[in-house]
Amino acid sequence: MHLKESISYCPKCGKKEFIFDKKRFVCNSCHFDLYINASAAVAALILNEKNELLLSRRKFDPQKDTLDLPGGFVDIHEKGEDALKREIKEELNLEITEMQYFGSFPNTYTFRDNDYYTLDLAFVCRVATFDNIQANDDVSAIEFIPLDKVNVDEIGLSSIKVIVESYLKANL
Ligand SMILES: [Zn+2]
Incomplete structure (x- = not known):
């Protein structure tokens, strides 16, 4: 399964606002980005x-x-x-x-x-x-x-x- 199915908490601030958007996870709380590349x-x-x-x-x-x-x-x-x-x-x-x-x-x-x-x-x-x-x-x-x-x-x-x-x- 895609990582978005297993990851829902921001690894930086811990809030459950870690949303996958096309190529990256974005934290809507602390604005941390985590890119998922090949x-x-x-x-x-x-x-x-x-x-x-x-x-x-x-x-x-x-x-x-x-x-x-x-x-x-x-x-x-x-x-x-x-x-x-x-x-x-x-x-x-x-x-x-x-x-x-x-x-x-x-x-x-x-x-x-x-x-x-x-x-x-x-x-x-x-x-x-x-x-x-x-x-x-x-x-x-x-x-x-x-x-x-x-x-x-x-x-x-x-x-x-x-x-x-x-x-x-x-x-x-
Ligand atoms: Zn965060």
Whole structure:
């Protein structure tokens, strides 16, 4: 659910006059504004030498056990490209050597019943070697799937599904 369903008291003055209006909460008592914006996130389309797509299996909710692209949230003051390199190192122990921007995909990410908004930046990536690949962090398993065998219905997060569908459409 939208945060306006769970938040009704102003976090600054405590009055129950904290009203959501389009992009922000406004306190009608102390005039405190709290903006709700999309968070930037990154997703990697990593291909191996056989042009198979790397898909990870989600270890945690939301959408536990479904297929996913590796990636994650961009930290405050972090470049998207640096977030991508960091996430791929953390999740898979891989070093990205080439990345090409593919596109941006808005998403709603529901965590503990609350909706958060992201803008997922997708990049097509190559890595130097898969020799040291590991399933770390929030990844339970890694699969390489030939492009014509990818079943997008196994992808849990809706924007990730759209990214993969768009990539397949452009490359099959
Ligand atoms: Zn207030």
